[in-house]
Amino acid sequence: MAKVYTGRDGVMQLAGATLAKVVSFSLQASLETLETTTLGDNLRSYSPGVTGYSGSATLLYYKDDSNNINTTDLLNKLYKTGTDGVGSSDTVELTFRWIDGADNNDIKLTAYITSASIGAATGDIVRAEISFQGTGALSTVTIS
Amino acid sequence: MAFPSHKPTGRSFDAGDYSYKTFKSQSGKEVRILYGDKRTGMKLQLQYQNIGDNQADDFIGHYDQVKGGFETFTLPDEFRAGFEGVAERIDVATGNKWRYESAPQLTQVRPGVSTVTVNLIGVL
DSSP: OOOOGGGGGGEEETTTTTTTSEEEEEEEEEEEEEEETTTOSOOOOOOEEEEEEEEEEEEEBOOOSSSSSTTTHHHTTTTTOSSSSOOOEEEEEEEEEETTTTTEEEEEEEEEEEEEEEEEOSSSSSSSEEEEEEEEEOOOOOOO | OOOOOOOEEEEEEEEEEEEEEEEEEEEEEEEEEEEOOOOOOEEEEEEEEEHHHHHHHHHHHHHHTTTTTTTHHHHHGGTTOOOOOOOGGSSSSTTOOEEEEEOEEEEETTTTEEEEEEEEEEEE
């Protein structure tokens, strides 16, 4: 059946668990191109280079009935005590899903959180905004 | 093994000069003595960006064949690709040949793809 997807169909998961109160997410794929144009050519030519994935998401800062906060495992990748900084194990498994009834259209990747911001403003809901950089291959791609 | 006949992606040419010596008197008068009738010392830099590794290693193979900067050689027409002026004017002048001024620089860009820079000098 024909279908237009909306924000109601979108789901963001962290390590397989659906994150609550996700306001928006976006995911970008990019391909670096290597120019192979030589002297005397009139048209540019390219060879494919390295592919990468990055994106961002905005979540409401939300505490559930069990006192768990939805952004904890995202923000803690950057907001941390100690002097070790971010290590190679500080990755997150993110899944972006577009639901169509019983069918899931997924993109799953491993990523580093590259920026995380959170604040508070009078008369406004507290939001956490994160950016991430994918590392390695996508582990699942079932969008079509 | 001749110099690889790949088309460069960049080229710069320095025309060199004739061999002469300048003498300057106390009054400022300058005298120049010409020691040769052939221009020499031309410099040529060729860049080959994002070529396959199997093309890039041709330059190392040729560098070995001519024993680095020791032996001289001529260049194939492909090195002048895109130049629409008098072809000979960006090649070595009569009597000159090219030799390596420095070793070819090979930079790996990604698996299977490299960039090579070659610096040559024209010598009599």
